[in-house]
Amino acid sequence: MKTRERILSGLLFFLGISFLISAAFSALPGEGPLRAYLPQDDAAAGWTMDGEPQEYEGGDLYTYIDGGAEIYQEYGFRRVIVQDYKNAKGKSVSLEIFEMETPAAAFGMFTFKRSGGGKVIPLGAGAELEAYYLNFWKGRFLMTLTGFDEAPETIDGLTAVARIVDAKIRDAGNDGAPALVSALPEQGLRPGSVKYLKGLLGLNNIYPFYTARGLAFAGAARGVYDGGTTLLILDYGSADARAKAWLDLKGYLNESDRFKRADFGEDDIRLARDGKGQFVAFMESGPRLLIGVGPDASSVLGIVQQVR
Amino acid sequence: MALKIGRREFFKKSARAGLALAVGKGLAAGAGIAAASPAPKTVDVAVGISPDYEKAAMKAVALLGGIKRFIPKGARVALLPNVQSRHPGSFTKPEVLRAIIKLCRKAGAKEVNCLSWQTMKQWEDTGLKAVLDEEGAGLKLFAKDESLFKPVPVPAGQALTEARVLAELYNHTLFINMPITKDHAGNKFTGTMKNLMGLNSPASNRTFHRPNWKTDPDDVAHLEQSIVDLNKAVRPALNVVDATEFITTNGPFGPGELIKPLKVVAGTDRVAVDAYCAGLWGLKAEDIVQIKRAAEQGLGEMDLAKVSVKEARA
Numbered sequence: 294m295k296t297r298e299r300i301l302s303g304l305l306f307f308l309g310i311s312f313l314i315s316a317a318f319s320a321l322p323g324e325g326p327l328r329a330y331l332p333q334d335d336a337a338a339g340w341t342m343d344g345e346p347q348e349y350e351g352g353d354l355y356t357y358i359d360g361g362a363e364i365y366q367e368y369g370f371r372r373v374i375v376q377d378y379k380n381a382k383g384k385s386v387s388l389e390i391f392e393m394e395t396p397a398a399a400f401g402m403f404t405f406k407r408s409g410g411g412k413v414i415p416l417g418a419g420a421e422l423e424a425y426y427l428n429f430w431k432g433r434f435l436m437t438l439t440g441f442d443e444a445p446e447t448i449d450g451l452t453a454v455a456r457i458v459d460a461k462i463r464d465a466g467n468d469g470a471p472a473l474v475s476a477l478p479e480q481g482l483r484p485g486s487v488k489y490l491k492g493l494l495g496l497n498n499i500y501p502f503y504t505a506r507g508l509a510f511a512g513a514a515r516g517v518y519d520g521g522t523t524l525l526i527l528d529y530g531s532a533d534a535r536a537k538a539w540l541d542l543k544g545y546l547n548e549s550d551r552f553k554r555a556d557f558g559e560d561d562i563r564l565a566r567d568g569k570g571q572f573v574a575f576m577e578s579g580p581r582l583l584i585g586v587g588p589d590a591s592s593v594l595g596i597v598q599q600v601r
Numbered sequence: 602m603a604l605k606i607g608r609r610e611f612f613k614k615s616a617r618a619g620l621a622l623a624v625g626k627g628l629a630a631g632a633g634i635a636a637a638s639p640a641p642k643t644v645d646v647a648v649g650i651s652p653d654y655e656k657a658a659m660k661a662v663a664l665l666g667g668i669k670r671f672i673p674k675g676a677r678v679a680l681l682p683n684v685q686s687r688h689p690g691s692f693t694k695p696e697v698l699r700a701i702i703k704l705c706r707k708a709g710a711k712e713v714n715c716l717s718w719q720t721m722k723q724w725e726d727t728g729l730k731a732v733l734d735e736e737g738a739g740l741k742l743f744a745k746d747e748s749l750f751k752p753v754p755v756p757a758g759q760a761l762t763e764a765r766v767l768a769e770l771y772n773h774t775l776f777i778n779m780p781i782t783k784d785h786a787g788n789k790f791t792g793t794m795k796n797l798m799g800l801n802s803p804a805s806n807r808t809f810h811r812p813n814w815k816t817d818p819d820d821v822a823h824l825e826q827s828i829v830d831l832n833k834a835v836r837p838a839l840n841v842v843d844a845t846e847f848i849t850t851n852g853p854f855g856p857g858e859l860i861k862p863l864k865v866v867a868g869t870d871r872v873a874v875d876a877y878c879a880g881l882w883g884l885k886a887e888d889i890v891q892i893k894r895a896a897e898q899g900l901g902e903m904d905l906a907k908v909s910v911k912e913a914r915a
Contacts, residue, residue, distance in 0.1 A: 359685060361854040364786035367815050406851050408858050425689060426856035439688055439856045492815045494786055501888040509816040568887065
């Protein structure tokens with residue numbers, strides 16, 4: 294009896310010490326909350342962790358993505374964790390889990406990063422598999438997995454690791470794309486072309502407005518339609534803010550040698566031609582400014598009128 | 602040969618070798634490190650094309666008239682490849698670096714060094730460290746310590762009055778700028794001019810981004826103007842741009858869409874070289890603020906109709 298009691302108390306002591314050690318380690322400074330989403334060794338069969346995870350928060354993102362952090366900051370960035378995986382044949386996969394400030398920010402970065410030509414696969418709230426990398430988003434999280442070659446086993450590996458992460462993120466909520474995106478007319482829309490924007494950097498990557506003023510919108514949606522016409526919906530939050538912004542932008546259009554005015558009968562639509570010879574139509578609509586860009590006047594006028 | 606130099610050690614070594622910063626000042630007069638001797642004008646933008654990237658790089662330099670036009674015998678040559686990211690198409694290919702080191706040796710360079718304040722891990726992950734070891738070239742890594750950077754006045758600077766350039770650069774006879782051209786989320790394009798941020802101090806680079814860069818187009822343009830100004834302070838003897846395969850989206854870090862023109866582009870006119878590279882993925886030079894402003898401010902020619910472009914397969 295005494296021996297059993299001794300064994301039992303020893304076991305309890307051991308468990309207590311183990312708990313304390315485990316609690317102490319889980320609270321180590323520098324180990325952020327994203328570690329919980331990392332697949333452990335062989336969670337994806339044959340793939341083990343390679344090295345220690347790297348974590349960056351807020352402004353430290355510049356340390357990781359030197360020269361390229363601004364676009365994440367524009368959308369709203371909280372933290373990222375980076376972990377490499379390898380298999381027995383020496384193939385490598387890099388996993389990045391970005392925690393953005395909101396689901397809209399994660400969706401926006403997802404749309405910014407995808408090519409639109411990738412293979413859509415069922416992961417998270419949306420995923421695209423490109424030649425050697427995969428992006429998917431879920432709630433406020435954006436995941437980018439990069440293989441360093443296009444070998445089938447590398448692609449299988451990054452897909453397998455992504456599935457584990459997807460399963461681990463359970464508290465992401467059910468937020469879909471921001472409402473502004475649904476303002477893009479569906480007919481003729483190329484689904485992979487949709488982008489959600491939060492600022493000038495994202496916009497300038499889509500269309501070169503150069504140093505135009507009046508583009509400090511609250512959010513924007515972009516879609517490309519069959520025939521190559523692009524529609525941009527810039528939302529300024531209120532009709533007053535939009536009116537002021539349009540005044541600034543009109544001033545720029547009048548002064549800039551980059552846009553030539555093209556005549557059009559209706560006063561409320563401004564039609565111009567840019568340096569590439571494309572037609573650009575601008576139309577006000579409540580808190581929004583609608584911009585159509587395309588190879589012919591009728592298509593750009595048609596798309597902005599369709600939204601209004 | 603890997604070498605990591607701290608602030609004290611740097612000054613100690615400089616003093617011991619008699620490499621006072623005054624040497625750099627002499628070279629830096631006006632436009633910073635310059636070509637050893639003026640070269641007869643033949644081709645402005647030279648393009649070597651080959652799936653063998655080492656051959657493509659050698660061809661590009663040959664089209665310019667050969668490496669001896671740029672490197673005097675006994676020169677100490679500084680190289681600046683891009684090691685920003687290990688993602689495919691986002692860093693200068695090891696084969697291109699290998700070609701340039703071999704050419705420097707062929708010209709009789711006494712010493713060839715890569716200078717960087719990036720980490721050893723980046724050099725190893727990109728495979729560039731292995732090439733340096735194999736070719737017997739040096740890697741001089743520096744801490745992000747402001748005292749290791751030399752204030753260099755910017756002539757006619759609009760956004761910057763001075764740059765802060767790695768002082769070690771001025772212990773070299775000349776420097777070869779070796780970027781990869783690629784997309785950039787901030788200014789849509791990376792080429793020769795943007796690459797010089799890799800020599801400027803990280804603290805100075807931060808000032809390129811003004812507080813309202815998210816909303817104010819003037820603040821967005823401030824970054825572009827800062828890059829142009831930095832290029833007024835430092836002039837490479839030669840630019841060799843990796844355009845073999847590079848990302849056209851999600852730059853500068855990637856991963857992004859890759860295109861593979863299989864080209865290496867070389868020249869001394871940074872604006873012309875960048876204008877050529879921008880065209881490789883359908884960008885117009887006048888849409889890239891830094892290229893347009895650099896042309897307007899006399900750094901080079903962005904109208905490719907006005908320069909001599911020569912392409913050849915290797």
